[in-house]
Amino acid sequence: TAILHWAESWVSHDVAFRLLAEMRVALFRKLDQLAPAYLVRRRTGDLVSMATQDVETVEYFFAHIVAPAFVAIAVPVGVLVILGVYGWPLAVSALPFLAVTAVSPLVARGRVDRLGSRSREKLAEMNSHCIDTMQGLHEVVAYNMGRHRRSEFMEMANHYAEVRVPFFRELTLQKIYMELVTGLGGLIVAIVGSSLVLSGSLDAGLLPLLTLLTMSAFLPISEISTVGRLLADTIGSTRRIYAVQLEPVLITDGEVDEVKRTVIGLDRVEFSYDFTASRALDDVMFAIEQGRTVALVGPSGSGKTTTAHLIMRFWDPQAGEVDLGGQDLRDYVLSDLRENLALVAQDTYLFNTTLRENLLIARPDASEDQISAAVESAGLSGFVETLPEGLNTVVGERGAQLSGGQRQRIAIGRAFLKDAPILVLDEATSHLDAVNEQMVRGALDRLASDRTTLVIAHRLSTVMTADVIVVMDRGRVMESGTHTELLERGGLYAQLVSHQLSGAGRAEGRA
Ligand SMILES: Nc1ncnc2c1ncn2[C@@H]1O[C@H](COP(=O)(O)OP(=O)(O)OP(=O)(O)O)[C@@H](O)[C@H]1O
Ligand SMILES: [Mg+2]
Structure with missing residues (x-):
């Protein structure tokens, strides 16, 4: 069994991780197609937990459940065959207990499933709340919302605990039940075996061995029920991922x-x-x-x-x-x-990477000269010179380390770099002071002149x-x-x- 277990975990992990990567990419691609209309309706935290945790849970399922399930079937069947060889009454008497063990997790699954789905939802809620708070930290502080946000979060945490506790209670009950059935199954084989020994059709020395063998057949099966928690979680996760995959794509490619x-x-x-x-x-x-x-x-x-x-x-x-x-x-x-199309949007998003990378998203293959020309036209050169690391300075999440006007000029720099024939400027200079505005506007006018x-x-x-x-x-x-x-x-x-x-x-x- 050890070798079987090892081989099984090696193969299944390999498969599972490949599957996992593919699921993430598929989810990402789908979200890309749905953006931005869909994203307005969904909370960021939800989507984050979907792309990370939900996918992870599904991986866990494949690595730790699918293959053990195979073992769980192979071992009991093998044991039954061996029992049958030494005396068919042994096999017949063990069978009902094995069957009960195999079936009962399925019966109990409904409840566990429901509890699993609910707890996933609660967890995602907690996640989004947390992300929302972090992103709105300035507002939280300025409006003194700290206590309020905290109590909201506490409440969610309590809700989570409320669904999590009965979930584990249910699992514990199942485990106790399994141990009971295992014990009874061993006992019955021992009893039937003894009568076979008495009637002379079974070697007495074999009986303890066969009893142990029978009991070992229960283990893989009950393992499945202890991973029932994962199965339930997985179903919740899969459901949520699947719901996204079912979402119709509104913006589709033409020819x-x-x-x-x-x-x-x-x-x-x-x-x-x-x-x-x-x-x-x-x-x-x-x-x-x-x-x-x-x-x-x-x-x-x-x-x-x-x-x-x-x-x-x-x-x-x-x-x-x-x-x-x-x-x-x-x-x-x-x-x-x-x-x-090049867009300078009303609010610019900067990624948490360097200034250079943030400009390069407009044209990944731009030369150093093109970058500095764009920096110059966007009125950024003075600012870049004051930075210790120049263009290689990291701007912080959402560009938190920059002023509104600096962020806006980066957006304008992107437009210069992209050099697209159509230009859409939404309040492109609204955050600039008079001096900067005049400078940038001159450059924008030149950019717009033939576009x-x-x-x-x-x-x-x-x-x-x-x-x-x-x-x-x-x-x-x-x-x-x-x-x-x-x-x-x-x-x-x-x-x-x-x-x-x-x-x-x-x-x-x-x-
Ligand atoms: N994502 C959205 N979901 C739902 N309604 C929206 C969304 N974005 C804008 N709206 C609504 O559509 C209308 C037009 O909004 P829009 O952003 O186009 O106005 P705007 O002219 O650009 O205003 P501003 O000068 O303030 O930027 C508004 O009534 C707004 O509430
Ligand atoms: Mg607007």
């Missing part, structure tokens, strides 16, 4: 792999985020000619970022279409489409020079035209301008 012209058109676009009743975009229509700049302005919440995200194809519209070079965005191969560009800005001084200004309000396009045209028209744009000039705009809605 067209070449963007011929970079003219963008939105045609009667309607869009709402699936869990809100009101429309984020309603009948939106405008075009950006090749090489031109269109500015999007409007009050907060009017749908500007949403429009930009639709152009990036983070989402698809529910009605109407967004097209590029006369083709619906849905017709393009996603990776080819995104090659053509198809969408600029979103609250500061109207930024958008005045655009070829066309599109004014949005509550998801609708209210008016569009050049700065002068719109001023003459005396509509919403003229209002926004006069508000901002009088300084009132800063107080309300920052037009």
